[in-house]
Amino acid sequence: MLALLAAHDQVGQELLDARRRGLLAERVRRERDDRDGQRFADLDAAVARLVxxxxxxxxDKLAGLRQLAAERGIDADAFALRVRRYKVLPAGTPARPDRPAVxxxxxxxxRADLDELGRLSGETPPTSLLTLLGLPPGAERDEIRQARDEFAARNRERRPDRRRALVDDLLAAVTALLVDADPALYLDALAADVTARLRPAVAAAVLVEDALTPRHYTNFLTEAEEHGLDRGRAEAVLAELAREHGVDVPDVPVRARPTRLARPSQPLRPAQRPQQSRTAPSRATQWLEPLARARAALRAGRPVEAHEQVAEARERAGELLPAIRAVADEVEQVIREAGSRWRQVEAAVSGRNLRTAARLLDELARxxxxVPGRDGRSVAEEIATVREQxxxxxxxxxxxGRSHGAQRESLLLEALEIVADHQAARDALAVTGVAPPTRVRARRAGRAVVVTWQPSPSAGTIRYRVLRIGPDGASRAVGVTQVTSIEDGGVGPDTPIPAYEVLAGRSGLWSAPARSDAAQLASDPVSVVLTAADRLxxxxxLHLAGDLLRWTWPPGCTEMMVxxxxxxxxxxADDPAAHRRKVTNARYDVDGGVPVPAERPLHLAVFGCVRDGGRLLVASVCPPSARLWAAGG
Structure with a gap:
């Protein structure tokens, strides 16, 4: 209860305004999500270790995981949702031996060297080191060693150039990864890479069909094998991706792939090349049509549709012809780049950088x-949400732009709360600036120095940066806080109290510093005596219109002291360091306000006045509503 009363002044005004209530609710939701992430941290770590x-x-480990989840306040439904993507194994499953990863x-x-080799040779890059040697994924080490030696001998016959050096580097990698080490480790790393490559396409297929259809499964399995995986690892990759999206793997027969690849360095002689079937022209006509549709879909910015057409072309052709492979590689590249761009969109939206998100989404729409996002949202849906914000x-x-004073600042801050990278709002706030804190004081408190100050009158959430000023004038950060005091434990008990500077900041903008030594050299303000004018x-x-100060006059007041x-x-009002000017409401109406100096920054205050006979009584105090800090502009 005491905490709620203490926060009443801070949040009371926010709760009265619908827009500000919405922003406050959104901030609370974000903080709750952060706390939920911390709540799930121990469970996620335990699950990752078991996997x-x-x-x-x-x-037999699930009961322990449920107990751990319950101790962290995670209910059964949340637990089931958290672990549903992982495969459940029979009780007593032995732990896998730890193997070093590539x-x-x-x-x-x-991977980069293989791609460069493809560019230099003008051919499709080898998908793996085993493909480079013309070997299947399950080749034995002796077979790999023999193929490596033959490849190295042929490479030495080439003239010295970039391609020969690149092949030498790749053969060194063959030795390190496939001969001296377990080839299975390399294939496991290749499987992880293929999983990342296929994830966006699998997500798109599941989004459209609400399942992994037999046709999609067959195409993805073929694609995984074409990337260099053996049948077992290809099936494991698709099973993992299916679990991630909460669908089952279809039970369909899949044609076995060839057990041996033709080595690129040993092309078939003309007599060895297979004769083309008499039905080749009709088959070409069959696969050319979907391939043309795939190219059209790709130009129209629909790579998922293009992927479907490529699959149909490959199915009609009965093999992966070079023309089909070229389009398939381009489609895969676009989908992979779209997945990367979606991750950038998610990061931008999470940080409320919606202008950046809108630009990235426009690129995705083009x-x-x-290609859907991680949560299944389409590009059009995300664009509509971002544009609304x-x-x-x-x-x-x-x-x-139509307001002034504190209301203007509050609107700009609310705009930045919605769109953190709204440059127009940030520029307008920069013109307004941030009012510095006042009355900075430093005093001993045990073995530390406590620095206190009066808050900045600027609107919004204010942070304060505190600096300790050394004898040589150099500054050292003490800390950043949202309250109006801080404890500095870095000053020895026998050291004189140093000077401190306090800066007020909001939305990345900082005020001029307020110094403790300047405040303590001046005497404290004397006690004020209230007058009849204080009852006004x-x-x-208060706001500025050019160099004219304007305000709303209170009822019954005809004179003011500026x-x-x-x-x-x-x-x-009689501060010896201040300038002052008395103005009547008649003079105010004639001039349209009160002229003030053009210098900035400028602290302005308006004190009410009344007449007691012929004597002018000026109010002794000036509340925040009658003060204005002008930063410039």
């Missing part, structure tokens, strides 16, 4: 409009 040891979740940097380098922020910025309602809605200082707010 690493056993290849799935043994049945160095990811080495694997990426091999190049890959039918952008429109809301634009409306707030437009409304801020204060001026409100006070200004450049370095700090005036404590009283």
């Amino acid at each position: 690493q040891r056993f290849g799935g979740l043994p049945e 160095d990811p940097d080495l694997f990426r380098q091999v 190049d890959a409009a039918d 952008l429109a809301r922020a634009d409306e707030m910025v437009a409304a801020a 309602a204060p001026a409100t809605d 006070v200004w200082r450049a370095d700090a707010p005036a404590h009283t």
Whole structure:
């Protein structure tokens, strides 16, 4: 209860406004999601370790996982949703022996070298080191060693050039990964790479069909094998991707792949080449039509549709012809890039950088409009959501342009709360600036120094950066806080209290510093004596129109004292460091306001006045509604 009362002044105004209530609710939801992520951290770590040891979740381990989840406040439904993507193994499944994994940097380098070799030779790049040697994935080490030696001998006959050096590097990788080490480790790394390649296409297929159809499964299995996997690993990859999307693997017979690949360095002689079937022209006519549709879909920015047409072309042709492979590779590249772009969109939306998200989504709509996001949302749906938020922020910025004072700042801050990269709102706030804190004080408290200050009058959530100023003038950060005090434990008990600077900041903008030594050199303000003018309602809605200060006059008040200082707010109307000017409401109406100096920054205050006989009584205090800090512009 005490905490709610303490926060009343801060959140009370937000709860009265529908837009601000919505923003507050959204912030609470984000914080709740962060807490949920921390709540699931121990469970996720335990699940990951079990999957690493056993290849799935043994049945006899599930009870322990449920107990761990219950201790972390995770109910049964949330637990089931969290672990449904993992394979459940029979009780008593033995742990897999720990095997060293292939160095990811080495694997990426091999992939890059294979791609470069394809570019240099003008052919489709080999999908793996075994494909380079013309061997199937299940080849034995002796067979790999023999193929490597033959390949190396032929390579030495080539003239020294980039291609020969590249092949030498790849053969060195063959030695390291397939001869000196277990080839199964390389194939496992290849399976992880193929899983990442196929994931966007599998997600798209499941989204359209709500299942992994036999036709899709057969095509994906063939594609996994073409990327260099053996049948067992290809099936395991698709089983894992199916589990990720909550669907079953169809039970369909799949044709066995050839057990031996033709080595690229030993092309068939003309007498060895298979004779073309007499039905070749009709078959060409059959597969050319879907291939043309695939190219058209790709140009129209629909790679998932193109993938379907490529699969049909391959099925009609009965083999992966070079023309089909070229389109298939282009489709795969576009889908892979779309998956990467979707991840960038998710990061931008999470950080509320919606202008960046809108640009990325426009690129997706142009190049890959039918590739869905991770949660199944289409590009069009995500664009509509982002544009709606952008429109809301634009409306707030437009409304801020018609407002002034604290209301203008609040609207700009609300716009940035929705769209963090709204440049117009950020530029407008930069013109307004941030009012610095006041009355910075430093005092001893045990073995530490406590620094306190009066808060910045600027609207929005303010953070304060505190710096300790050394004898040489160099500054050192003490900390950043949202409250108006901080404890500095870095000052020794026998060291004099140093000077401190406090800066107020919001939305990446920081105020001028306020120093503790400057405040403590001046004497504390004397106690004020209230006058009859203090019973007047204060001026409100202070704002600048050029160099004219304007405000709303309170009822019954005909004179005001305008006070200004450049370095700090005036404590009283007779502050010796301030300038002042008395103005009547008649003069105010004639001039359209009160002229003030053009220098910036400028602290302005308006004190109410009344007449007691012939004597002018000026209010002793000036509430925040009657003050204005002008940063410039």
